[in-house]
Amino acid sequence: MTHEAEGANPLLEPWGGPFEAPPFERLSVTHFRPAFEAALGEARAEIAAIAANSGAPTFTNTIEALERGGRTLDKVANVFFNLAGADSSPEIEAIEREIAPVLARHRNEIYLNAALYQRIAGLYEARETLGLDPEQARVLERYHVAFSRAGAGLPDAARTRLAEIGERLAVLGAQFGQNVLADEKAYTLVLEAADDLAGLPDWLVAAAARAAEDRGLAGKHVITLGRSSIEPFLQYSARRDLREKAFRAWAARGEQEGPTDNRAVASEIVRLRGERARLLGFESFAHYRLADTMAKTPQAARDLLDSVWTPALAQAAREEAALQAMIAEEGGNFKVAPWDWRYYAEKRRKAEFDLDENATKPYLQLDKMIEAAFYAANRLFGLTFAERRDIPLHHPDARSFTVFERNGAPVALFIGDYFARPSKHSGAWMNAFRVQEKLDGEVLPIVVNVLNFARAGEGSPSLLSFDDARTLFHEFGHALHGMLSNVTYPLLSGTNVSTDFVEFPSQVYENWLEQPEMLRRFARHYVTDEPMPEPLLEKLLLARRFNQGFATIEYTASALVDLDLHLTVPEDEVDVVAFEKKRLEQLGMPEAIIMRHRTPHFQHIFSGGGYAAGYYSYLWSEVLDADGFEAFAESGDIFQPQLAEKLHDHVYSAGNTRDPEAAYIGFRGRAPEPKALLLKRGLVDADSEEAK
Structure with a gap:
């Protein structure tokens, strides 16, 4: 600009x-x-x-x-x-x-x-x-x-108070997100000595050097609090003291004394949401929020979360014992801590699966993963993508593509903004500069994916972890939901559906990345262009369920705290950190794992609140995605044309023109069956009673 x-x-x-x-x-x-x-x-x-x-x-x-x-x-x-x-x-x-x-x-x-x-x-x-x-x-x-x-039908006094609450919540939501961004921008772990780089792979060293240059620290190396920087550092750094230092800063975002402290902000948000819900005749904000979703009630959401919590807790305990044994074998006399888990889990993955992420990353180039996401959209829905350089964009990093349907007509403009930078909020999301509609003639959507991948050094391609590649596919699934929308009215366009259905199109799309047919085509070495060797590909796919106890616990704990926090009806301010601590103790949260999003930086539920009392939605949608992709797997063709057409017609192009349950049944032919979720996460064996 x-x-x-x-x-x-x-x-x-x-x-x-x-x-x-x-x-x-x-x-x-x-x-x-x-x-x-x-x-x-x-x-x-x-x-x-x-x-x-x-x-x-x-x-x-x-x-x-x-x-x-x-x-x-x-x-x-x-x-x-x-x-x-x-x-x-x-x-x-x-x-x-x-x-x-x-x-x-x-x-x-x-x-009102x-x-x-x-x-x-x-x-x-x-x-x-x-x-x-x-x-x-x-x-x-x-x-x-x-x-x-x-609340439009309520008496004047109630409507006036609801208006006041709405305005105050808008202020607080903006403040919450800005505080998190400020904490992330303010912190850098500067790696000064050569020993500070111990254990770090070359690609992470290069990314840390680039991050240092971007902050005027040329010649040094910097780790930031962006996930694409901090998580691999925790995964590879041999310096336990530096891992702890970085981890504590990461976990404490939004919880620092001073102007960026989000504890009082979150507390006021929770109280005002509870007051709003009571004015509208609901028992709690969670009851209000879920009444207009697929789940319908907090109990339905809790039942799903509880169904995975117990097996995930057992799996996480087995994983922790294995990590503790590795520490003991190395002569360590410390108990595994949250800043140790990723480091020793990576060592365990290498030992048990002979799989080192450093071996797979050279085959997962960002450009090739973008190409893979486009290819799957072509095979499923007939879309083609042509990059264009004549459209000015919001940042030099961003790229744009005209999206064409089978008949050659343009259907959307897609913008990809892939790299982390200090001016960008953390995380990954899909948004739109314009939504599809045809009330007064065809209006084509302009959809954007925003991600936070680490930029490689000058002249080198950016390489992704498998989780990064999955995130790219996830957000592109959301983008397809916006780009393929084919409705008349803006209110019903694209992703304007309930939160526990909106993640289905994105999560089901992740499945195509994990298919051998896709990886053989697009997982190619960035230097030699050789495909990923079959033994390595097999190890990668075998390891998909690795560490799923940890992954399920950190997510589900966040969802349960979110749900229970919004089931409270506080008259006064609530200490959100104390609430979080007490609830996790009741759940039996392992000390070596923290919530994926701790309350003071939980932007999903406080920065705008799109997922407030609704963070469970990812798991709800994962039931749909696991069950839905099973239809393609059972057909023997991951691009089976008739199934792809149903997925397009009933889900991706339908927007909110029908009830989500009816939309899913229209695609699948029946209601979803939750057993596929537990199998996908490896929390039950295929022969167990839970899976039957």
């Missing part, structure tokens, strides 16, 4: 370039405040006109009018919040803090508008007489649910 605004505001003009993509070459941070102000004014006028319409409510003058409203605001907000996550700055963070409550207020003006609600409620009551097609009936139903769940 440029640094100074010049002339007219490009955010408010028609975008006439290729794909009508945002004109980043003309944008300045200074454009956002006036653009938001103008777009909000336009959107408020549109909403006021719908609510004040003197004519009897119709589907056209109410529901379709709502769907057409706020398009300029959507355009501005989509650009801004993509930048706030992927390429932030102090200026952008300041605007984010300002605009978050303003946008929340605007949302309240819509969803009694006159609007009466129009929608009247249409909903008469829905059987309106002659609606199935998609129109679905969009009306979803609007009725959204307004009802927002």
Whole structure:
């Protein structure tokens, strides 16, 4: 982006370039405040006109009018919040803090508008007489649910308080995410001496050198708190003292005394969510949140989490005993600690499977894994991808591709932003600069994947771990859900589905990476271009279930704490760290494992709250993905055309046009069976009673 605004505001003009993509070459941070102000004014006028319409409510003058409203605001907000996550700055963070409550207020003006609600409620009551097609009936139903769940039908005092809560939560959510980013940016482990690099593979040394250069420390090596840096350091560093130092900083994000302390922020968020839920007539925020999901109730989510917790705990205990034995064999007299687990697990993987991640990484080039994700989309759905360099993007690292369907027509623009940098929030996600719709003609989506892979040294290709490659496929599965959307109404487009269904298209897509047919084609050495040797490929696939006790415990503990925290109904502030500690003790959490996301930096549930009381959704969707991919495996063809067509029609292209259970059954022909999940994670044997 440029640094100074010049002339007219490009955010408010028609975008006439290729794909009508945002004109980043003309944008300045200074454009956002006036653009938001103008777009909000336009959107408020549109909403006021719908609510004040003197004519009897119709589907056209109410529901379709709502769907057409706020398009300029959507355009501005989509650009801004993509930048706030992927390429932030102090200026952008300041605007984010300002605009978050303003946008929340605007949302309240819509969803707590009694006159609007009466129009929608009247249409909903008469829905059987309106002659609606199935998609129109679905969009009306979803609007009725959204307004009802927002509290539009409540008395004035309750609606006023709900509006206040919504604005405050928006401020707190933005603050929470910015605090985590600040802690991550502030910390670097500088490796000064040669011994500080002990055990680190060449690729990690090169990445640490590049990270040092990026921070003005040329000639040194830096480990950051980004997962692509800290996790491999914990996996390979022979320096136990440095592992502990880095791990403690990683675990303490958001829990430092001072301006970035998230403990009080999270506490207030939990209290306000509980108050909101009670105002809306629910027992707790968890009950409120899950009422509109596949799970329906907190108990259903807990039952699933409990079903994996016990076998995972037993598996983790076996894994820990094996690690402790390795320590003893080396002459160590210490108990395995959280900063030891990854290091000794890697040693154990090498010993038990003769598999060293350093041996597989040269075969997992980033560009080849991108190519593999595109190839699977081609075989399944007929998509092709053509890179283009004529579209200015939000950062020089980003790449764009026109996506074509079988008949050669463009279907989407895909943007990949793959490398970690200080201005980018940690994690991996899919977002959109524009969603698909065809209310007033075909609008093609612009979808972006944002990841945080370590950049290689100059002139070298970036190499991925197998987990990195799986993350790439996961996020691309989300991208496909957005790009293949084929609906009329924006409200139902792409990934606008319940949280415990939205992960199904992404998680099921991961399965294609793990197939020998795919790895033989795309896992090629970055120097020789030779395919991964068959013995190494076999070891890689055999080791897929390795360390799954650990992986399942760190995830499930996070999901259980999230769920139980949102089942509380605190009148006063709750000590979220004390709650976390007590709940983990009750669960029997192993001392050598911590939650994948500790509460003070749990951005899934506090930074915007998209997964609040819903982090269980990954496991819920994994039931669907394990069971769903089994259909392809049973067919003997991982690209079986009829199954791929059903997956496309009922899931990837359908958006939220149907109930998720019906969508899954439409694809699979029956409801999901959870046994495939336990088998996939290796938590039961194929011959066990649980698997039958």
